[in-house]
Amino acid sequence: MTRHTFVAIGSCLALSLFLIGCGRSVNAGSQSTAPPPATVEHEGNDGVVKVDDPEQFPVITAGKRVHPSDLNVTGVVAADISRNIPVISLASGRVVEIRARIGDTVTKGQLLMRVQSSDIAQAFSEYRQAVADAKLANSQLDRAKLLYDKGAIAQKDLEVAEDADAKAKVTVETAIERLRLLGADVNQPSALVDIYAPVSGVITEQNVTAAAGVKTLDNSPNLFTIADISHVWVICDVYENDLPFVQLGEYADIRLNAYPNQILKGRIANIGPILDPSIRTAKVRLEVENPGMLRFGLFVTATFHGLDWHRSATIPASAVLHLHDREWVYVPVEGDRFRRVEVVAGEMLPGNMQEIVSGINPGQRVVSRALVFQNTTER
Numbered sequence: 320m321t322r323h324t325f326v327a328i329g330s331c332l333a334l335s336l337f338l339i340g341c342g343r344s345v346n347a348g349s350q351s352t353a354p355p356p357a358t359v360e361h362e363g364n365d366g367v368v369k370v371d372d373p374e375q376f377p378v379i380t381a382g383k384r385v386h387p388s389d390l391n392v393t394g395v396v397a398a399d400i401s402r403n404i405p406v407i408s409l410a411s412g413r414v415v416e417i418r419a420r421i422g423d424t425v426t427k428g429q430l431l432m433r434v435q436s437s438d439i440a441q442a443f444s445e446y447r448q449a450v451a452d453a454k455l456a457n458s459q460l461d462r463a464k465l466l467y468d469k470g471a472i473a474q475k476d477l478e479v480a481e482d483a484d485a486k487a488k489v490t491v492e493t494a495i496e497r498l499r500l501l502g503a504d505v506n507q508p509s510a511l512v513d514i515y516a517p518v519s520g521v522i523t524e525q526n527v528t529a530a531a532g533v534k535t536l537d538n539s540p541n542l543f544t545i546a547d548i549s550h551v552w553v554i555c556d557v558y559e560n561d562l563p564f565v566q567l568g569e570y571a572d573i574r575l576n577a578y579p580n581q582i583l584k585g586r587i588a589n590i591g592p593i594l595d596p597s598i599r600t601a602k603v604r605l606e607v608e609n610p611g612m613l614r615f616g617l618f619v620t621a622t623f624h625g626l627d628w629h630r631s632a633t634i635p636a637s638a639v640l641h642l643h644d645r646e647w648v649y650v651p652v653e654g655d656r657f658r659r660v661e662v663v664a665g666e667m668l669p670g671n672m673q674e675i676v677s678g679i680n681p682g683q684r685v686v687s688r689a690l691v692f693q694n695t696t697e698r
Contacts, residue, residue, distance in 0.1 A: 366659035368696050373655045376692050381632040383681035384674060388625040390564040394555035394573075394605070396617040402547035404518045410501040412436030414531045415511065419543070421525040425516045431543060432514045434533050439503050440510045446494035453487035460484040520547040523615070551609050553585050555621050556600040564623040565590055565603055572622040573607055583607055585621065631665060632675040632683065639664060639673050640689035648679060649686035649693075657686065 370376070416433040419425055463480035466472045498505050502512040524544035527533065533542070553573060557565055565587060573583040585605030594601050605621060607613065639662070640647040646664045649657045662678025679685065686692045 367652060367656055368659075369656050370696065371655065373651070373657075376649075376657075376695075377687050378651055378684045379635065379638065379687045381634045381675065381679055381681050381683050381685060382672075384631050384633050384668070385628055386631075388564075388629040390557075390561050390623040390625065392555045392557055392561070392603075392621050392623070394553045394603075394619050394621045396607075396613050396615055396619060397552045397554050398523065398546050398548070398615055399550050399552050399606070402520070402550065403523070404520070404545045404547070405541035406431060406514060406517065406543035406545060407541055408434055408502065408512065408514055408533050410434060410436035410438040410503075410512050411534050412438065412510075412512070412532070414527055414529055414533060417527070417529050419516075419522055421522050421543075423522050424520070425522060425545065426519045427516055429516045430513055431516055432527065434512050434514065435510055436501070436512050436533075437510070439498075439501055439512050442494065442498050442501055442503065443508045443510075446491070446498060446505070449487070449490040449494040453484075453491045456480075456484040456487035514542065516545060518545055518547060520545040522546075548609050548613070548615075551607055551613050551615070553605040553607055553619055553621060555603045555605065556595075556598070557603050557623075559594055559599050559601065561623075562590070562601060564625045569624070571605055571624070573605065574620045574622070575612070576618045576620070578612055581610075581612065583610070583613075587623075630681065632679050632681045633668060633672050634675060634679075634685055635687055636667070636671050636673040637688050637690070638685050639675075640693055642693075646678075647689065648675075649689055650679065651684055651686070657692070 412434045413436075414432060415435050417431070419429070419431045425431070460480045460483070463472060463477045467474065467477045495505055502514065503509070522543050523546045524541065526540045527542045567587055567590060569587050570584050571587060573585045575581055575583075585607040587603060588606045589602075589604040591602035591604075603621075634648070638648055640649070640659075646662050647659050648662055650660050652658050660678055663676040665674030665676040668674055
C-alpha cells in the first residue's frame with residue numbers, strides 16, 4: 320500500500336468524525352428547546368406514586384352512611400298452602416264436559432266440569448222411593464187416627480202408625496241430604512252432576528280430562544286445585560350463623576330477579592325449627608301480598624335488616640377503579656404522593672354514589688377520578 324493511500328483513508332475518517340459531532344450538536348440543540356414531559360415516580364412501597372402536578376387530580380372527602388346491617392339471601396315464590404283449595408267429586412262416573420283448564424282464573428261458583436254418574440241415578444231412585452213410602456205412611460197415620468177416634472183400634476196401633484210416619488220422613492230427609500252431598504239438585508232429577516269452583520283463584524293443578532273416569536274419593540286425586548294468589552309465600556334458606564338477622568314479625572325487602580326495579584315487603588311468618596343437616600340452613604317463610612306479578616317458582620332476593628347499625632363510607636362511583644376483579648381508590652398521602660388502596664364496594668346509591676364497606680373510612684380523602692389518575696400514572 321502506498322503513502323497516498325494512507326493519506327486518503329485518514330482524510331475519510333476525519334471527515335466522518337466531524338459529521339457525527341455536528342449531528343450530535345444539532346440534536347442536542349433541538350432537544351433543549353422542547354419542554355420536559357410530566358414525570359411520575361413509583362416509590363416502590365405500598366403502591367405509592369409521586370406526581371409532579373398533583374393539582375390536576377382533584378380529591379373529595381368520603382361521606383358517611385349509617386344503616387342497619389343487612390343480610391341478603393335467595394328465595395323462591397311458592398303457594399300459600401292455606402289458600403290452596405281442592406276441587407273434588409263425591410260421585411263417581413264419567414266426565415262428559417270440562418269448562419276450565421290449568422292456569423285459568425276462575426270465580427267462586429263457576430262451572431268447571433260435568434260428570435255422568437250412576438251414583439246420582441241411584442240416589443234419585445232412593446229419594447223417590449222414600450217419598451212414596453212417606454206418602455203411604457202419612458195416609459196410614461191419617462186412617463189410624465180416624466179409627467182410633469171411633470174406637471175401632473187400640474192406642475198401640477195408633478202409636479205404630481205414628482212411628483212409621485216419622486221414620487218415613489227421616490228417610491226422605493236422608494235421601495235429600497245424600498243428593499245434595501253428591502252435588503245434585505233435588506228439583507232437577509238428572510244423572511249429570513255439575514262441579515263448581517268452591518273459591519275464586521287460579522287453577523294450579525288439573526288431574527282430569529274429557530271422557531276420563533272419576534273414581535271415589537278414597538283412590539282418586541283431586542280433580543282440580545284452585546289457589547288464591549292474592550297472597551303468596553317466599554321460602555328462603557338462611558344459614559345458621561345468619562339466623563340472628565331474622566326475627567318473627569319483622570319485614571324483609573323482596574326484590575324480583577325478573578323485575579329488579581320492584582321492591583316488595585314480606586312479613587317473616589315462620590322460621591323452620593329444623594336445620595338442613597347437609598348445608599346447615601333453616602327454612603324461613605315470608606308472607607307477601609301479590610301485586611299481580613308474582614308467579615310460583617320465581618327466584619327472588621330477600622334482604623333482612625338486622626338490629627345492629629352499620630357505618631360505611633360513600634364516594635362518587637368515578638373514584639373507584641375496577642382492576643382485575645378488585646376495587647381500588649387513590650388516597651393522597653402527603654404533598655405530591657398518592658397511595659392505591661384496595662376497598663370493598665357495597666350498594667350503588669342514588670346520585671351515582673358508591674358505598675364502600677371497608678378499605679376507607681368516612682371523612683377520608685380520595686381522588687375523585689381514579690381511572691384518569693391510573694391512565695396518567697401509566698404513561
